[in-house]
Every structure is written in C-alpha cells, then in structure tokens.
Amino acid sequence: MENYFADERGFYGEFGGAYVPEILYKCVHDLQDAYLPIIESPEFKQEYHALLKDYVGRPSPLYFAERMSEKYGCQLYLKREDLNHTGAHKINNTIGQILLAKRMGKTRIIAETGAGQHGVATATVCALMNMKCEVFMGATDVERQHTNVERMKMLGAEVHPVRTGNMTLSDACSEAIRDWCCHPADTFYIVGSTMGPHPYPDLVARMQSVISEEIKWQLQEKIGRDYPDYLIACIGGGSNAAGTIYHYVNDERVNIVLSEAGGHGWQTDYTAATIHKGTTGILHGAKMLVMQNEDGQIQEAFTISAGLDYPGVGPMHCNMAKKGRTKVLSINDDEAIYAGYELTRMEGIIPAIESAHAIAALSKLQFKKDDVVVLTVSGRGDKDVETYLKNKAMAKEYGNF
Ligand SMILES: *Cc1c(COP(=O)(O)O)cnc(C)c1O
Numbered sequence: 001m002e003n004y005f006a007d008e009r010g011f012y013g014e015f016g017g018a019y020v021p022e023i024l025y026k027c028v029h030d031l032q033d034a035y036l037p038i039i040e041s042p043e044f045k046q047e048y049h050a051l052l053k054d055y056v057g058r059p060s061p062l063y064f065a066e067r068m069s070e071k072y073g074c075q076l077y078l079k080r081e082d083l084n085h086t087g088a089h090k091i092n093n094t095i096g097q098i099l100l101a102k103r104m105g106k107t108r109i110i111a112e113t114g115a116g117q118h119g120v121a122t123a124t125v126c127a128l129m130n131m132k133c134e135v136f137m138g139a140t141d142v143e144r145q146h147t148n149v150e151r152m153k154m155l156g157a158e159v160h161p162v163r164t165g166n167m168t169l170s171d172a173c174s175e176a177i178r179d180w181c182c183h184p185a186d187t188f189y190i191v192g193s194t195m196g197p198h199p200y201p202d203l204v205a206r207m208q209s210v211i212s213e214e215i216k217w218q219l220q221e222k223i224g225r226d227y228p229d230y231l232i233a234c235i236g237g238g239s240n241a242a243g244t245i246y247h248y249v250n251d252e253r254v255n256i257v258l259s260e261a262g263g264h265g266w267q268t269d270y271t272a273a274t275i276h277k278g279t280t281g282i283l284h285g286a287k288m289l290v291m292q293n294e295d296g297q298i299q300e301a302f303t304i305s306a307g308l309d310y311p312g313v314g315p316m317h318c319n320m321a322k323k324g325r326t327k328v329l330s331i332n333d334d335e336a337i338y339a340g341y342e343l344t345r346m347e348g349i350i351p352a353i354e355s356a357h358a359i360a361a362l363s364k365l366q367f368k369k370d371d372v373v374v375l376t377v378s379g380r381g382d383k384d385v386e387t388y389l390k391n392k393a394m395a396k397e398y399g400n401f
Pocket of ligand 1: 088089090115117118192193194234235236237238239240241307308352354355378379380
C-alpha cells in the first residue's frame with residue numbers, strides 16, 4: 001500500500017527533503033533529531049493537550065449543517081476551526097512549536113506571515129510563554145491586513161515589513177530564512193504551514209492532526225462510525241488540510257477533496273492554483289510544485305485570499321495529488337465570494353475567505369443522499385468582511401444575496 005507520510009529523510013515520494021544553505025545545516029539537523037522524541041514524550045503531550053483544551057478551546061465542534069445538507073444532497077458536517085482562540089487552525093501548530101522551542105533551549109522566535117493569521121497565532125503563544133517574537137511580513141500584506149499587524153504589535157511582537165520581490169508571503173518566507181541564517185543558535189523559526197525543509201512539513205502536519213483525531217470520535221458519537229465518505233479542505237501551504245486528513249490518508253474508503261485558490265482562473269496569469277499550474281522545483285527548503293517560469297523564476301501568486309497567496313504547496317499534498325489520492329479543485333475568486341455568502345446566509349457562519357474556497361467545492365461534487373461529508377472551516381471571516389462586501393457584485397451570476 002502507498003504510504004503518504006514522510007520517510008526518514010522527509011520525502012513524500014519525489015517531494016520534500018531539506019534543501020538548506022550550509023549555515024543552517026546544523027540547526028535543521030538538530031531539529032530533525034530532536035522533534036520526534038520531544039513531541040512524543042508524555043510530558044510534552046500533556047502540556048500540549050492541556051493548552052489545546054483550556055487555552056485554544058478544543059475540541060472544536062463538529063456541526064451538522066442542516067440547510068446546506070439539504071441543498072447539496074448529502075450529510076454535511078462542519079469542523080469548526082473558526083472557533084479556536086485567534087480565529088483559525090494556526091494556533092494548534094504554534095502552541096506545539098513553541099513548546100518544542102522551549103524544550104530545545106531557544107530564546108528568540110521568528111515567523112513569516114501572509115494574511116497575518118500565523119503571525120498573530122505566533123505572537124499570541126510568545127506572549128503566553130514570555131518569548132521574544134519577530135514576524136516577517138510582506139509590505140503589501142502589512143498594508144492590506146492592517147488589523148492583524150496591530151494585533152501582533154499589541155501582543156508584543158516586532159513586525160518587519162519585507163520590501164523585496166512582490167512584497168508578499170513568499171518574500172516574507174525568504175526573509176525569515178535569511179534571518180534564521182544570521183541567528184541559528186538562539187532562534188527557533190515557527191513555520192506556519194506544511195512547508196519548508198524537513199522536518200517542518202511533518203512537524204506541522206502532526207501538530208494539526210488533532211483535527212482528524214477529533215473528527216474520528218466525533219463522527220463515532222454522532223453517526224456510529226468513525227469515518228466520512230468525503231473530507232474537504234482548502235489548501236494554501238496545506239496545514240489545515242493535512243490536519244483534516246491525517247488519520248484518514250491511508251483509508252481508501254475516504255475521498256479527499258482539496259480546494260486551491262484559482263484567482264481569476266488557473267489558466268490565467270492571475271492564480272494561486274499551484275497543483276494545477278506548478279512544476280517541480282525547490283522553494284523555501286523543499287522540493288514541491290511551484291509556479292515558476294522556464295528559468296525557475298518564481299511567479300507571483302494571485303488570489304483574493306491573502307492566506308492562500310503562495311506560489312508553492314506542501315510536499316505531502318504534491319505527492320498525494322500526483323498519486324491520485326486527492327481530487328484537487330481550483331476555485332476562483334467569484335466562486336469563493338459566493339460560497340462565503342451562502343454559508344453566512346444559510347448557517348449563520350461567516351467563514352474566512354480561505355475557508356470559503358472549501359465551501360465552494362460542494363457545488364462541484366456529486367453526492368448520494370447518505371454520503372457523510374466533513375468540511376473544515378479553517379477560520380472565521382471577521383478579517384474578511386470588507387473583502388466580502390467590496391466584491392459581492394462579483395458573485396452575482398451564481399445567485400443573489
Ligand atoms: C493560513 C490559512 C489558511 C491556509 O493555510 P494552510 O496551511 O493551507 O491551512 C487557510 N485558512 C485560514 C483561515 C488561514 O488562516
């Protein structure tokens with residue numbers, strides 16, 4: 001049978017690995033050696049799960065969405081990561097990584113952020129643990145995600161606007177890696193998604209795997225069996241998707257559907273649909289599908305959703321897509337806007353624009369009435385209200401709100 005997890009060198013089929021500059025070699029190897037013994041120790045697990053429960057507010061509910069089930073002809077359950085402290089799944093990962101950083105004796109935390117959700121989640125756990133926090137963020141994103149910048153500052157983090165390249169997430173990642181090269185001894189880099197050099201994709205997937213661990217017992221409680229027919233999640237770097245599918249990837253009874261951000265359409269130049277459009281390359285320390293030109297120059301990603309605005313995608317998902325384990329849909333901006341309004345009006349839940357890409361998948365799939373579908377709502381839409389209102393007209397061909 002296929003194994004969809006990382007091998008001991010961090011490869012998922014042909015993707016993954018650790019392609020880092022010489023100066024980070026020791027640092028990355030120390031982390032590779034340290035992470036599993038630490039995160040599998042009873043002391044770590046106890047502290048991690050206690051914080052997930054009392055600080056993050058887990059378990060997150062698995063909610064039966066009655067009206068949406070009726071509309072799409074299936075049994076739709078929403079995994080409510082939007083209800084976590086700080087408003088998204090990102091905190092599951094930052095709690096885990098900061099506990100790891102502490103146990104490795106690191107004193108300074110750095111992170112990259114796009115929409116600012118990972119930056120906020122990192123600044124939050126740094127406040128909690130009294131650690132110094134510096135966040136790299138593209139100057140364009142600093143402008144368009146102003147509230148999250150203010151939140152990070154209020155939490156005590158220093159935000160560094162990055163003015164290289166397109167001044168967005170990809171450039172923030174590069175800058176964080178550069179900073180890490182300058183301070184390898186005392187600094188821990190908290191990576192925000194299932195990307196970066198080994199062991200990050202595996203580490204982040206394990207930290208997010210609490211999502212599917214909960215889905216298992218929640219389904220058992222609600223429907224008397226512990227697996228769904230479909231799992232649906234949106235995919236930027238791939239972390240909420242990895243968490244959603246973690247305990248089901250080797251279970252062929254479960255169909256996996258991932259939504260990437262099509263922007264104006266994956267055939268256009270204005271897209272972030274990396275699995276549709278990308279070719280194999282190395283970005284930020286790992287081999288993955290990357291949007292690039294023939295010379296290997298990274299092409300700017302484009303989507304209405306800042307959290308999905310990345311020209312690569314994690315190696316785990318690249319491998320699963322290549323092996324046919326997942327169906328990957330490209331959801332365009334207008335479809336996501338419509339889906340966000342639909343969930344808001346039918347269930348009273350305003351989803352993050354990222355999560356709205358997952359909702360939009362429902363109209364592209366054919367279900368049987370009894371099919372059990374679990375869809376992860378990765379975050380809440382408070383940060384996106386302006387985007388929804390401004391772009392409402394875009395979605396009018398699908399219906400009126
Ligand atoms: C960051 C973010 C994403 C995309 O990141 P993944 O690592 O692919 O999960 C999706 N949804 C929300 C709400 C986010 O904040």
